[in-house]
Amino acid sequence: MPRDTTDLADRRTLLKLTGGAGLVALSGCLSTTDDGGDGSDGDDGSDGDDGSDGDDGSDGDDGSDGDDSTEAYEIGMVDSLTGSLSAFGERNQRGVELALSRVNDVGIDGRELALAVEDSESENQGGIAAAQKLVNQDGVPFLIGAVGSGVSLAIYESVVEGTDVVQLSQNSTGLNLTDFPGLLRMSPSGRSQSLALSNIISEDGYDEVAITYVNNDYGQSLTDAFVDAYEGEVVYNSPHDQEQQSYSSVVSEMNSSGADAWLFITYQAEFATMVNEVFSSGYEAQFYGADSVSGDNVLENTPEGSIDGMKIVVPSAPVEEENYQSFAESFEAEYDRQPTSWAAYAYDCVINAALAIQAADEFTGAALQETVRRVSGPEGETVTSFEAASEILADGGGPDDVDYQGVSGPIDFDENGDPVGFLQVLEVQEHEYEGIDFVEG
Amino acid sequence: MTVLGYLANGLVFSSIIVLGSIGLSLVYSIADFANFAHGDTMTIGAYTALVTFGAVGGLGGAVLGLPYGFFLALVVGIAAAAVVAVATEKLIYEPLDIDSIGLLITSIGIAFIYRAVIQIQFGSDFTRFDIRSLRPIEALVPYGVRVTLHDVAIVGSAVVLVVGLHVLLQYTDLGRKMRAMADNPDLARVSGIRTKRVKLWTWVIGAGLAGAGGVFLGLFNQLAPRMGFNLLLVIFAAVILGGIGSVYGAMAGGFLIGMINQLTPFFSSVVEALPIWPGWLATLLENLITIEYANAIAFVIMVAVLLVRPNGIAGEAAT
Numbered sequence: 097m098p099r100d101t102t103d104l105a106d107r108r109t110l111l112k113l114t115g116g117a118g119l120v121a122l123s124g125c126l127s128t129t130d131d132g133g134d135g136s137d138g139d140d141g142s143d144g145d146d147g148s149d150g151d152d153g154s155d156g157d158d159g160s161d162g163d164d165s166t167e168a169y170e171i172g173m174v175d176s177l178t179g180s181l182s183a184f185g186e187r188n189q190r191g192v193e194l195a196l197s198r199v200n201d202v203g204i205d206g207r208e209l210a211l212a213v214e215d216s217e218s219e220n221q222g223g224i225a226a227a228q229k230l231v232n233q234d235g236v237p238f239l240i241g242a243v244g245s246g247v248s249l250a251i252y253e254s255v256v257e258g259t260d261v262v263q264l265s266q267n268s269t270g271l272n273l274t275d276f277p278g279l280l281r282m283s284p285s286g287r288s289q290s291l292a293l294s295n296i297i298s299e300d301g302y303d304e305v306a307i308t309y310v311n312n313d314y315g316q317s318l319t320d321a322f323v324d325a326y327e328g329e330v331v332y333n334s335p336h337d338q339e340q341q342s343y344s345s346v347v348s349e350m351n352s353s354g355a356d357a358w359l360f361i362t363y364q365a366e367f368a369t370m371v372n373e374v375f376s377s378g379y380e381a382q383f384y385g386a387d388s389v390s391g392d393n394v395l396e397n398t399p400e401g402s403i404d405g406m407k408i409v410v411p412s413a414p415v416e417e418e419n420y421q422s423f424a425e426s427f428e429a430e431y432d433r434q435p436t437s438w439a440a441y442a443y444d445c446v447i448n449a450a451l452a453i454q455a456a457d458e459f460t461g462a463a464l465q466e467t468v469r470r471v472s473g474p475e476g477e478t479v480t481s482f483e484a485a486s487e488i489l490a491d492g493g494g495p496d497d498v499d500y501q502g503v504s505g506p507i508d509f510d511e512n513g514d515p516v517g518f519l520q521v522l523e524v525q526e527h528e529y530e531g532i533d534f535v536e537g
Numbered sequence: 538m539t540v541l542g543y544l545a546n547g548l549v550f551s552s553i554i555v556l557g558s559i560g561l562s563l564v565y566s567i568a569d570f571a572n573f574a575h576g577d578t579m580t581i582g583a584y585t586a587l588v589t590f591g592a593v594g595g596l597g598g599a600v601l602g603l604p605y606g607f608f609l610a611l612v613v614g615i616a617a618a619a620v621v622a623v624a625t626e627k628l629i630y631e632p633l634d635i636d637s638i639g640l641l642i643t644s645i646g647i648a649f650i651y652r653a654v655i656q657i658q659f660g661s662d663f664t665r666f667d668i669r670s671l672r673p674i675e676a677l678v679p680y681g682v683r684v685t686l687h688d689v690a691i692v693g694s695a696v697v698l699v700v701g702l703h704v705l706l707q708y709t710d711l712g713r714k715m716r717a718m719a720d721n722p723d724l725a726r727v728s729g730i731r732t733k734r735v736k737l738w739t740w741v742i743g744a745g746l747a748g749a750g751g752v753f754l755g756l757f758n759q760l761a762p763r764m765g766f767n768l769l770l771v772i773f774a775a776v777i778l779g780g781i782g783s784v785y786g787a788m789a790g791g792f793l794i795g796m797i798n799q800l801t802p803f804f805s806s807v808v809e810a811l812p813i814w815p816g817w818l819a820t821l822l823e824n825l826i827t828i829e830y831a832n833a834i835a836f837v838i839m840v841a842v843l844l845v846r847p848n849g850i851a852g853e854a855a856t
Contacts, residue, residue, distance in 0.1 A: 182661035311829070335829055339767045341553075341758050344546050345802045345828040352802075365663045369758055372665075377683040378673040393662050397759060399670035 245270025284517020
């Protein structure tokens with residue numbers, strides 16, 4: 097009997113521990129839901145002040161006026177190197193490397209640009225920790241980040257807001273970033289995608305649609321905007337969690353809804369799983385998708401022909417423009433593959449940052465806030481490369497004398513910090529993405 | 538989709554969970570700690586099979602839509618998972634010589650190491666076995682059952698492995714020693730059983746089954762460095778529901794959890810059809826019993842079962 101009781105106690109401890117460890121493991125996931133009023137914000141805010149102290153500490157930068165300093169300008173980047181958005185992170189890093197080499201071939205007033213990259217693990221907590229390190233310890237005045245919209249917003253609210261640090265998100269398309277004018281982004285808002293999708297589905301003659309979206313800020317906001325804009329009837333509308341091992345319930349419910357048009361607002365891995373389950377269940381439907389379901393990894397990991405006819409709206413670089421083509425050429429030479437628009441956004445973030453630094457009087461957040469919008473704003477001479485823009489600035493031009501046209505679009509941040517974006521409509525033909533149309537966002 | 542269809546989906550999904558949960562329970566009962574690296578052991582099996590299958594190719598023929606090479610890859614995957622687990626036991630768990638709580642925490646660290654190594658090697662993106670996807674079996678579609686030959690292969694292989702383990706535990710010398718050790722390690726040792734050797738065999742079998750589960754998970758869905766870890770919580774739920782330390786309980790628990798997970802759409806349509814009174818209760822249930830909360834529903838049922846049987850389904854009976 098005594099053995100039995102110890103056994104029981106063991107089990108109980110184990111249950112507790114398992115639960116506890118499970119909670120720890122889950123806590124990361126939980127935080128992906130957006131919690132604006134995080135209690136720790138206040139503290140973080142004061143940390144932010146420390147961060148600006150750090151900036152003061154780097155007063156040595158003022159010495160750069162004397163042009164004799166050779167220390168590199170260091171800015172920070174929070175990227176999804178691991179986690180569910182790591183595919184975006186990989187693309188970003190290619191664009192970033194290319195942009196850094198472009199900038200450092202020319203130099204900024206004789207100095208180099210250095211980029212400290214930290215991993216967000218594609219989650220809010222990871223993103224905040226990474227941003228805190230960059231802003232508060234390294235004291236960077238310019239922060240590129242992040243990929244996921246929830247992560248960008250979490251960083252802005254916990255670390256950046258209330259400081260002079262410039263935050264420029266490279267890939268976030270969530271709608272609610274528009275409500276934060278201090279948070280700039282290079283990729284256009286998802287609202288334009290939702291509008292374009294609702295128009296396309298209506299034009300294709302479908303008056304009923306089934307939607308499934310990823311259960312986070314991004315999926316929810318795009319879906320809400322779609323439902324508002326769509327003229328037909330939404331007969332099925334259900335969220336799903338990320339990284340589940342099976343979505344067969346989702347696809348079977350979409351099939352039962354009777355809609356012939358299915359809209360997916362989710363990520364590549366989840367979408368690929370769903371496509372395989374649709375295929376192996378033998379369902380047929382016309383697919384539509386937001387940009388986040390497109391990617392070579394989806395094509396590689398879905399059966400040939402399983403998504404033919406699918407239409408996807410992606411924020412697109414103006415691929416017919418000359419500066420994009422030269423970017424694509426050097427990208428292919430470097431990486432032996434086609435660039436994605438996500439690489440182009442990251443590329444433009446770095447170039448825009450470099451120009452802002454060169455145009456600014458000193459290397460501080462406050463000074464960069466003054467220039468970051470103006471170097472790519474609609475005023476000034478239109479230039480398409482860092483080299484050309486840098487020449488104008490070196491000849492004594494101010495930030496308003498330059499209008500950098502990015503490889504991802506004209507940039508031109510509006511008062512909400514959103515860029516003017518281009519959207520491309522892709523159709524899957526013979527298991528390849530083919531551009532069939534352009535829409536301006 | 539009919540009830541039969543959902544049951545069929547549930548059977549396939551359960552097979553994978555059962556393979557994972559048996560190994561976890563076996564290791565718990567004999568090595569005496571909850572191995573959090575178990576999910577990532579599954580991942581190791583899956584990726585080893587991916588590499589092996591890529592190297593050997595189809596090897597000519599095919600059974601159930603799966604080339605011979607895949608079965609070879611499955612065996613190599615099982616072996617690799619077992620080897621890695623034994624190496625970890627020999628190099629880390631054994632020399633550490635700490636209590637089961639310490640080992641539990643250590644295994645969380647080990648899980649991160651496994652995953653990091655896989656991520657360094659294969660990147661963080663997902664991938665699939667280079668096997669042509671199949672359409673559902675035509676003959677079953679009229680009954681609302683939409684499963685492919687691959688699904689049949691998964692269930693069949695899982696049944697073979699589970700029956701094999703049952704035979705091993707009940708009718709072989711090693712099985713008897715393992716059961717003896719699970720019951721009372723000290724007594725087993727005193728009576729002349731080489732407990733260390735039995736422990737190693739436990740690791741081989743537990744991790745091997747996990748490896749097989751990982752390979753099937755990759756075939757069923759896709760391979761990603763987090764695949765095993767993402768399933769680990771469900772596996773733990775299955776093991777605890779079944780009664781931790783009990784192999785047969787783990788089978789039952791895995792089966793139940795997998796079934797509930799896949800049957801949620803059916804539950805939700807039942808709730809919609811039932812005349813529930815009062816109206817607010819009907820609305821509440823309709824909102825709660827949706828696929829969005831499939832895992833939560835499975836866990837609620839787990840808690841309910843544990844309230845009635847605190848030691849899990851298999852109760853007192855160990856192994």
